[in-house]
Amino acid sequence: MKPLTLFALLFAFQPAITLAKPNIVVILADDMGYGDVGILNPQSKIPTPHLDGLARSGATFLDAHSGSAVCTPTRYGLLTGRYCWRSRLKSGVLFPPRDKPLIEDDRPTIASYLKDHGYRTAMVGKWHLGIEWARNAQGKVIFDEPFTNGPIEKGFEQWFGIAASLDMVPYVYLRDHQAVAKCTTTQKAIGFPKYVRSGPRDPNFDPGDVLDDLATEAAAFIKKATTPDKQDPAARKPYFLYMPLTGPHKPVWPHERFVGKTKLGPYGDFIYQVDYTVGVVLKAIADSGQGDNTLVIYTSDNGSFMYRRKEGQNHHLNDDTDQGYRPADHSANLHWRGTKADVWEGGHRVPFFIRWKKGGIEAGTQVPRVTCHTDIFATIAEAVGQPVPTGSAQDSFSFLPAARGKTETKPRPGVINHSASGIFAIRRGPWKLVAGNGSGGRQGPRGKPFQKPYHLYNLAEDPEEATNLVESKASIAADLEAELTRIRNAK
Numbered sequence: 001m002k003p004l005t006l007f008a009l010l011f012a013f014q015p016a017i018t019l020a021k022p023n024i025v026v027i028l029a030d031d032m033g034y035g036d037v038g039i040l041n042p043q044s045k046i047p048t049p050h051l052d053g054l055a056r057s058g059a060t061f062l063d064a065h066s067g068s069a070v071c072t073p074t075r076y077g078l079l080t081g082r083y084c085w086r087s088r089l090k091s092g093v094l095f096p097p098r099d100k101p102l103i104e105d106d107r108p109t110i111a112s113y114l115k116d117h118g119y120r121t122a123m124v125g126k127w128h129l130g131i132e133w134a135r136n137a138q139g140k141v142i143f144d145e146p147f148t149n150g151p152i153e154k155g156f157e158q159w160f161g162i163a164a165s166l167d168m169v170p171y172v173y174l175r176d177h178q179a180v181a182k183c184t185t186t187q188k189a190i191g192f193p194k195y196v197r198s199g200p201r202d203p204n205f206d207p208g209d210v211l212d213d214l215a216t217e218a219a220a221f222i223k224k225a226t227t228p229d230k231q232d233p234a235a236r237k238p239y240f241l242y243m244p245l246t247g248p249h250k251p252v253w254p255h256e257r258f259v260g261k262t263k264l265g266p267y268g269d270f271i272y273q274v275d276y277t278v279g280v281v282l283k284a285i286a287d288s289g290q291g292d293n294t295l296v297i298y299t300s301d302n303g304s305f306m307y308r309r310k311e312g313q314n315h316h317l318n319d320d321t322d323q324g325y326r327p328a329d330h331s332a333n334l335h336w337r338g339t340k341a342d343v344w345e346g347g348h349r350v351p352f353f354i355r356w357k358k359g360g361i362e363a364g365t366q367v368p369r370v371t372c373h374t375d376i377f378a379t380i381a382e383a384v385g386q387p388v389p390t391g392s393a394q395d396s397f398s399f400l401p402a403a404r405g406k407t408e409t410k411p412r413p414g415v416i417n418h419s420a421s422g423i424f425a426i427r428r429g430p431w432k433l434v435a436g437n438g439s440g441g442r443q444g445p446r447g448k449p450f451q452k453p454y455h456l457y458n459l460a461e462d463p464e465e466a467t468n469l470v471e472s473k474a475s476i477a478a479d480l481e482a483e484l485t486r487i488r489n490a491k
């Protein structure tokens with residue numbers, strides 16, 4: 001054996017190089033279906049070049065799910081690593097200003113966790129987890145006064161965005177603890193596609209501008225967070241940006257420069273604008289010079305609300321007030337059964353992409369692992385190299401090894417999905433058990449939780465959930481029901 005040179009000896013005894021903590025960006029679309037992204041739907045006529053590029057530059061999770069098929073519970077699960085049905089919200093969503101904040105006071109979030117570990121934290125976009133609004137002596141909400149118990153109290157050092165969905169009051173931007181303008185007018189209700197409810201509004205608030213304004217705010221944050229500043233030590237910290245978008249959720253209100261770009265009506269144009277918005281953020285990351293060590297996750301809070309129309313039925317292309325497409329034109333949820341709110345796959349199977357070049361995620365990786373939004377917390381913790389806080393994020397299981405193409409040493413427990421009305425489903429391998437007798441959402445029959453007959457599907461053989469095997473595969477159904485019970489009862 002040849003003797004080692006002095007250089008080789010010195011090198012051999014050097015400590016392993018530790019990767020600097022990554023910047024982290026989580027972008028959450030609002031009601032984007034699995035089939036709305038071109039790379040997941042080769043037949044789609046809606047261009048999504050920036051999302052396609054993100055997927056090609058990292059890993060695509062082919063079997064990813066939101067914990068719930070509607071807005072609020074998904075956001076709770078993502079930020080806490082905990083299924084929302086463990087909280088006080090057992091069905092539906094929060095409605096401002098009626099409902100109180102949902103995240104418990106002592107509950108760690110991804111933002112508070114990362115802040116504790118030296119991160120600069122920011123949120124740009126839709127909250128929809130409740131705010132403690134100022135009220136007068138009669139209990140009436142005063143939107144112009146400072147509020148509490150919003151994103152800032154949950155670990156974000158700064159926030160710019162809106163209280164809930166873009167069709168919900170108040171129609172005004174919020175920054176940290178204060179509305180940026182006074183709600184001096186009343187918004188009139190509008191029908192689909194520019195669907196909004198009536199309520200207080202800033203007269204200068206334009207829904208068509210919101211995605212652009214969020215993109216500008218996010219890009220500015222990334223630039224500031226990655227620009228050396230001797231006067232601002234925080235600028236040397238890694239950053240976490242959570243960017244929950246407001247589209248393509250109703251109101252379907254693309255900016256005028258996107259109108260007519262897809263020939264697929266307002267919804268198609270709006271998807272195109274969502275993709276453009278993601279492109280602005282990705283460019284800001286690239287321009288920072290820190291793109292290779294920025295962990296980017298893109299997904300959606302649930303499936304699309306667009307129905308699947310049959311030939312001969314009214315549809316979005318001949319009447320933009322119709323909330324659905326013929327499959328020949330577009331399949332927002334691909335071939336998956338159902339829509340937003342349903343326990344069927346179309347309600348909760350979502351696009352899911354992750355990119356982190358320095359973290360060992362190779363371009364073009366495809367991951368078949370069943371994954372849930374609750375898993376993002378544990379994944380980020382592994383990327384940062386710090387444990388999840390004790391007693392927290394109990395429904396979170398890191399998917400980083402899978403994204404790196406590694407064999408997981410311990411399989412993930414069954415993934416639980418939850419409909420708008422509270423029907424449970426559990427997924428393990430190809431098998432999916434629905435613990436109820438209907439969709440639990442918008443597709444009939446709606447059904448009720450834990451009312452039989454239950455539904456059992458083999459998604460590998462029956463992706464459209466057409467053949468109920470609950471009787472012929474009774475032992476599998478019983479096994480899944482037992483696992484569902486165990487997870488639900490776990491503290």
